[in-house]
Amino acid sequence: MNRRRFIANSAAIASLAALPSQGRAALAAISATQAPLPYAPEALEPHIDAATMKLHHGKHHATYVTKLNEALVAAKLPADNIVALLGNLSQAPADQQSALRNHGGGHVNHTWFWNWMAPAGTGPAEPQGPLAEALQANFGSLADFKKAFGDAATKRFGSGWAWLIVKGDGKLAITTTANQDNPLMKGVVPDAELGTPILGLDVWEHAYYLKYQNKRPDYIGAWWNVVNWKSVADGLAASKA
Ligand code: MN3
Numbered sequence: 001m002n003r004r005r006f007i008a009n010s011a012a013i014a015s016l017a018a019l020p021s022q023g024r025a026a027l028a029a030i031s032a033t034q035a036p037l038p039y040a041p042e043a044l045e046p047h048i049d050a051a052t053m054k055l056h057h058g059k060h061h062a063t064y065v066t067k068l069n070e071a072l073v074a075a076k077l078p079a080d081n082i083v084a085l086l087g088n089l090s091q092a093p094a095d096q097q098s099a100l101r102n103h104g105g106g107h108v109n110h111t112w113f114w115n116w117m118a119p120a121g122t123g124p125a126e127p128q129g130p131l132a133e134a135l136q137a138n139f140g141s142l143a144d145f146k147k148a149f150g151d152a153a154t155k156r157f158g159s160g161w162a163w164l165i166v167k168g169d170g171k172l173a174i175t176t177t178a179n180q181d182n183p184l185m186k187g188v189v190p191d192a193e194l195g196t197p198i199l200g201l202d203v204w205e206h207a208y209y210l211k212y213q214n215k216r217p218d219y220i221g222a223w224w225n226v227v228n229w230k231s232v233a234d235g236l237a238a239s240k241a
Contacts, residue, residue: 027083027196027197027238028083029081029082029083030081030083030107030108030111031079031082032069032072032079032107033065033079034061034062034111035114037053037057037114038114041054043119044117044120044226047223047225048117048211048226049211051210052206052207052208055206055210056110056202056206056207060106060204060206061110064102064103064106064107065107067099067102068082068099068100068103068104068106068107070099071103071104072100074096074099075092076093077096077100082104082107083108083184085100085104086101086104086105086108087186088186089104089185089186090186090187101180101181101188102179103180105179105180105181105185108182109180109182109202110202112200113201113202115228115231116199116227116231116232117226118227118230120225123228123230124230126142127229127233128229128233130233130236131229131236134172134236138171138173139172146224149162149174149201150220150221152175152176153176153220154216154217154220155176156176156178159178159203159205160176160177160178160179160181160203160204161176161177161181161182161200161201161203162174162175162176162200162201163175163176163177163182163193163200163201164197164198164199165183165194165197165198166195166198166235166239166240167195168194172198173195175192175193176193177189177193182197182200183195183196183197184196184197198235198236198239199232199235201220201223203216203220
């Protein structure tokens with residue numbers, strides 16, 4: 001690395017580290033490298049089919065990672081913490097902000113998404129402990145939460161995500177974002193939607209069209225069978241730490 005490049009990188013790292021970002025502290029760093037799926041592509045059958053999982057992880061997610069790395073090189077930004085980068089997009093070079101937003105968001109959102117799912121029956125079928133209590137306190141009951149989340153996911157127009165977030169005041173909220181945006185993107189999504197994501201659902205057609213065609217509500221209904229409540233509970237605990 002030459003001296004000019006080194007200085008540019010150091011300044012970029014310093015500016016990212018210096019800025020506070022809501023929720024960032026609670027979330028583990030994710031580098032610009034794609035991890036393997038944490039289970040076999042067929043492991044979520046019959047709720048999410050193997051063909052969809054193979055395409056979704058092997059093609060869609062992989063393409064976000066490739067294009068993210070191209071943008072990081074062009075922006076001279078480090079590749080070690082894309083979660084932090086998404087909270088400080090306005091500090092990135094202007095000509096790379098949209099690529100970093102779309103592909104960085106795509107990479108981080110999908111990395112979380114694979115870990116928010118698990119083969120049916122491998123964990124608690126319903127939230128336990130503090131997560132169960134928090135859902136009850138914020139939404140009335142687990143059924144009420146699922147209804148509100150499913151409604152939000154169904155109504156998200158076009159491509160995007162539905163989220164369960166922990167807001168700055170510690171309360172849980174349901175929100176949705178367009179495209180590959182997420183609730184960490186300060187200055188990109190409305191302040192009302194900012195928070196630490198502890199569960200998210202991909203409602204892009206590529207996530208369900210092979211099996212469910214246009215029936216997004218059927219996909220959402222089936223998805224609850226493979227939600228990894230342990231992972232969601234861990235996210236809630238980390239957000240309080
Ligand atoms: Mn997707």
